[in-house]
Amino acid sequence: MLLGLNAVLPDEIGACPGSATPSARWRRRLRARRIRKRKSRTFPDISVRKFFNPYPKYLHVRRILLDRIEGTMRPGDQLPTEHALCAEFSVSRETIRSALAALEQDGIIERTRGRGTFIARLPRRRPERRLTGMAEDFYALNLDTEAKVLQAGPGRIPGALAEQLGLDPELPLFRITRLRHFEGRPFAWHDGWMLPEIGTRIAALDLTRASIDRELRETLDLPIWEDQQSIEAVAADIQSAELLDVPIGAPLLCLTRLYLLEGEKFAVYFRSLYRSDRYYYTVKLAQPAGPGGRQPARAAGLRRPAGPRMASTQED
Structure with a gap:
């Protein structure tokens, strides 16, 4: 009896003709057929293919x-x-x-x-092309950066984040997500959660070339203060990889910021993901005052970097 290549072999068909013992050859053929079938499958989603880094x-x-x-x-x-x-x-x-x-x-x-x-020679030092500092510094220096609003409306905060912030998961909040570009290429994804009365006012503004932090303080004139800021390295998941145009698993810089109102009431929470090849985080430390309120002398050989000095953190 001949079996077609696509025939399904039942469990009892595993022996050579005329033999009562399982055939290792038949099992190997079946296993090889299954492997070939798996290898021949194409990936339906481009995000899946991004798992494979084509960099030689x-x-x-x-x-x-x-x-x-x-x-x-x-x-x-x-x-x-x-x-x-x-x-x-x-x-x-x-x-x-x-x-x-x-x-x-x-x-x-x-x-x-x-x-x-x-x-033969040392490589020429590569000029720094990554951004650092606050968003208002980008605009003041006429840098080619703008943000596109991806979502603006009521939303339910994820349970894990609500627990982290000490909020009721059923608390109605307003969500604004933006994708920031520099020189026409994505470099940051901002995800913000805020009280509805704040979010509706912010969403009515032109956020293309604006810092939400500045809008909160100056345009809305809210008595808010920044309670906490954290920074960590994370790996790009499918969604962030698609938005920032990086491979899945690529290193990203994650910056979170928490703002409170008077009485330590929750106001705004931002989570920003930055491409590590397009942004780096810097901190300028204040010098402690010396005797008589004078600033201590700088150590010999240390000089201020050339060019415009940018602030320590990147605003959303």
Whole structure:
């Protein structure tokens, strides 16, 4: 009897013809068929494909070698052999050669047959293109940044967040979410929960190039104060990866801010996710006053960074 390739084999059909014992060959064929079928399936959602990072391995190796050369090496120093680099990075020799070829093309290394690979020059320091500071600083410096409102209306706060903030999960709140762009590319996702009487007034404003913090204090003139601010590293989930145009699992900077009214009454809670390749967090510490109220002298050799100094936190 012949079975078609797509025939379903019942449990009792697992033996060779004329044999009462299970056939390992038939089981292997069935297992291989199932594996081929799983591999042939296509991913229906683009967000699923983002789990797979298409960044070539040789570029990863090149980036690591660049950082190593810039940080610890000098012109004339010798790089490890290709065999040693293969063992260090657990990649093929072809991958190492591609990484070294890219560095050689940039003029950073020189390779000589029989002698090895040597540093020709140090890589040029890359200019900082990430943003830092407060949103009003972006506008004051005429930076190309704006925010698009994704959602503005009543919403029910997630139970875990309500418990974290000590709120009743049934408390009616107003939610405003925005996606902020810099130079036409997404770099921050702001998610805000606030009292309905505050949210309706904020939503009526033009938030494209505005800081909600400033609108709360100046336009609405609310007697609010910031009670808590936290910062942590998180991994992008499916939703944030789609909005910020990063792979799922990519590192993001998560900044949360809690505002209270008089009597320590809840007013506003913000959670902002920033692309780590487009934003970094800085803190400018106030110098303690010296004797007589004078500021202590700065340590020798320390200088203020050039260019406009930006504030310590990024406003929503």
